[in-house]
Amino acid sequence: MKISVIGTGYVGLIQSVGLSKLGFEVTGIDIDERKIKKLNSGISTLHEEQLEEELKLFINENLKFTSSYESINDSNIVFLCVGTPQDDFGNADLKFLYSAVESVKKYIGDKPKTVVIKSTVPVGTCRKIKEILKDYPVEVISNPEFLREGIAFKDFFEPERIVLGVENPENIETINLLKRVYNHFEKKGVPFVISSWETSELIKYASNAFLATKISFINEISKFSDIVGADIKTVGKAMGMDDRIGPKFLNAGIGYGGSCFPKDVKALGKQFESFELESKLINATESINQTQTTWFFENKIKKYYGDVSGKTFAVLGLAFKPFTDDLRESKAIELINILLKNGAIVKGFDYIEKARENTINKYTLSDSKSLGYSLHILDELNDTLFNVDGIIIATEYDFDKENWSELKNLVNNPVIFDGKNVMDSKTLKSLGYTYFGIGKN
Numbered sequence: 001m002k003i004s005v006i007g008t009g010y011v012g013l014i015q016s017v018g019l020s021k022l023g024f025e026v027t028g029i030d031i032d033e034r035k036i037k038k039l040n041s042g043i044s045t046l047h048e049e050q051l052e053e054e055l056k057l058f059i060n061e062n063l064k065f066t067s068s069y070e071s072i073n074d075s076n077i078v079f080l081c082v083g084t085p086q087d088d089f090g091n092a093d094l095k096f097l098y099s100a101v102e103s104v105k106k107y108i109g110d111k112p113k114t115v116v117i118k119s120t121v122p123v124g125t126c127r128k129i130k131e132i133l134k135d136y137p138v139e140v141i142s143n144p145e146f147l148r149e150g151i152a153f154k155d156f157f158e159p160e161r162i163v164l165g166v167e168n169p170e171n172i173e174t175i176n177l178l179k180r181v182y183n184h185f186e187k188k189g190v191p192f193v194i195s196s197w198e199t200s201e202l203i204k205y206a207s208n209a210f211l212a213t214k215i216s217f218i219n220e221i222s223k224f225s226d227i228v229g230a231d232i233k234t235v236g237k238a239m240g241m242d243d244r245i246g247p248k249f250l251n252a253g254i255g256y257g258g259s260c261f262p263k264d265v266k267a268l269g270k271q272f273e274s275f276e277l278e279s280k281l282i283n284a285t286e287s288i289n290q291t292q293t294t295w296f297f298e299n300k301i302k303k304y305y306g307d308v309s310g311k312t313f314a315v316l317g318l319a320f321k322p323f324t325d326d327l328r329e330s331k332a333i334e335l336i337n338i339l340l341k342n343g344a345i346v347k348g349f350d351y352i353e354k355a356r357e358n359t360i361n362k363y364t365l366s367d368s369k370s371l372g373y374s375l376h377i378l379d380e381l382n383d384t385l386f387n388v389d390g391i392i393i394a395t396e397y398d399f400d401k402e403n404w405s406e407l408k409n410l411v412n413n414p415v416i417f418d419g420k421n422v423m424d425s426k427t428l429k430s431l432g433y434t435y436f437g438i439g440k441n
């Protein structure tokens with residue numbers, strides 16, 4: 001079976017390497033030629049655990065990368081994994097997707113094919129793609145991706161469910177070819193949900209919006225908890241012991257970021273609007289998240305110092321979550337920008353080297369260039385903490401494992417602002433730190 005994967009970003013690269021590990025002949029296609037060159041030399045273009053080691057095993061064996069669409073002609077299955085970022089109005093921007101579909105159309109040939117949409121797309125998109133490809137022997141299948149960056153490889157091999165949306169759920173013969181690709185998962189007992197295109201497309205948005213809503217919910221409660229002196233960590237923990245609620249995504253913090261939740265929540269709200277509906281819940285989820293980092297800065301950091309101008313801060317964690325280099329909509333970056341705009345000096349650190357590199361590039365190459373002069377990205381935690389007036393935890397790493405007793409000797413003022421509520425406040429206080437978390441002091 002020959003497979004083409006279009007778009008070799010966080011989703012497409014994992015998909016390409018994962019499928020080649022399952023023994024398929026895979027061609028990854030991307031318009032970014034620099035990426036292609038690196039990938040063909042066995043160098044990963046992004047940080048994901050295991051990825052580079054696995055890439056090296058299969059490259060030039062049953063895996064190759066190219067910027068040409070020619071392999072489509074010979075492929076049985078084509079996975080579309082291009083980005084669907086947010087446009088200026090909050091809608092999903094489908095320009096990369098439709099451009100990729102047009103390129104597929106050019107090379108489609110006469111051989112029957114299954115075109116699988118893994119990109120997150122608004123409800124109704126698969127129907128439109130089928131219309132574009134109606135003159136060709138093509139089945140269009142919606143197969144939303146649920147991987148989590150940081151543990152994406154594990155998620156590829158151990159998915160919790162596989163959702164397949166088809167034109168006619170009564171006639172599931174159309175998924176036979178794809179089922180052969182996913183046979184490995186079927187044998188392992190992974191549940192398959194077969195539905196219409198629209199249902200499948202909505203499952204993805206509803207899942208992300210629900211998780212984001214859980215986060216905004218606990219963040220909203222944390223502000224009340226803060227005022228009444230309740231411990232939000234215990235509130236979230238005890239809530240999560242209820243099976244109906246579940247323990248995950250109930251940790252208060254500076255809000256959700258990343259390449260999916262922010263844009264998908266907004267895009268779902270926009271889809272409601274396009275049908276003249278208003279989702280008050282989704283809009284609230286989004287607006288709570290938008291103000292959460294500023295709330296943290298104003299009510300915790302600024303309140304403590306009065307004025308942060310000229311003060312130096314260590315911001316620990318740069319990417320939007322642990323074990324990735326992805327800075328898209330990172331709350332750590334939002335916080336850094338707030339600090340810099342308020343005249344602070346920032347020393348940033350992330351355990352992942354590529355996250356540090358990406359941050360340097362971001363402030364060297366982009367609009368934030370002028371802000372970057374007061375920002376220093378350091379490779380070592382010790383150097384980051386040296387002489388700072390405050391420490392800010394901005395990514396959900398287990399920073400608690402560090403030796404805070406020794407680290408205290410490095411700082412100018414031992415005060416920690418825990419934007420992710422990951423630290424053990426009791427221990428820190430006993431070591432002489434002043435500690436500010438969210439939802440309790």
Ligand SMILES: NC(=O)c1ccc[n+]([C@@H]2O[C@H](COP(=O)([O-])OP(=O)(O)OC[C@H]3O[C@@H](n4cnc5c(N)ncnc54)[C@H](O)[C@@H]3O)[C@@H](O)[C@H]2O)c1
Nearest residue numbers: 007008009010011030031032082083084096100119120145
């Ligand atoms: N990143 C995640 O954790 C995640 C998880 C689930 C779903 N998704 C969804 O998957 C999709 C891809 O996300 P991502 O994070 O991998 O995006 P990404 O930005 O990391 O990668 C997209 C890739 O597509 C390439 N591309 C753009 N136009 C192309 C074209 N016409 N032909 C070939 N390549 C093209 C880009 O160069 C880029 O390498 C999005 O719809 C996203 O919402 C992402």
